[in-house]
Amino acid sequence: MVGMQEFFYDQMPGELRSLGLALYLSVTGIGGFISSALISFIDRVTSSGGGDSWFADNLNRAHLDYFYWLLAGISAAELVLYLWFARSYAYNNRKSII
Secondary structure, three states: OHHHHHHHHHOOOHHHHHHHHHHHHHHHHHHHHHHHHHHHHHHHHHOOOOOOOOOOOOOOOOOHHHHHHHHHHHHHHHHHHHHHHHHHOOOOOOOOOO
């Protein structure tokens, strides 16, 4: 989280730093909405056939392991996207005052 805040602050032009901090907070908030939407969607889809949801009240019947495998797959795809974007990013070099 701190790294993302530093990125949005350091890599923005001086006139747009407040916009960078607003983007940082927006990304954090949108992440919460996406997480809630993903859980609601998975719960609706997995319980639609009359069976138990991945998030059933009875942990012996729930399949949280499937959910965590899905999160691991999404994280792996995001890592590949991050590496692809990071290779093409040109950093904004600033001269150090020190």
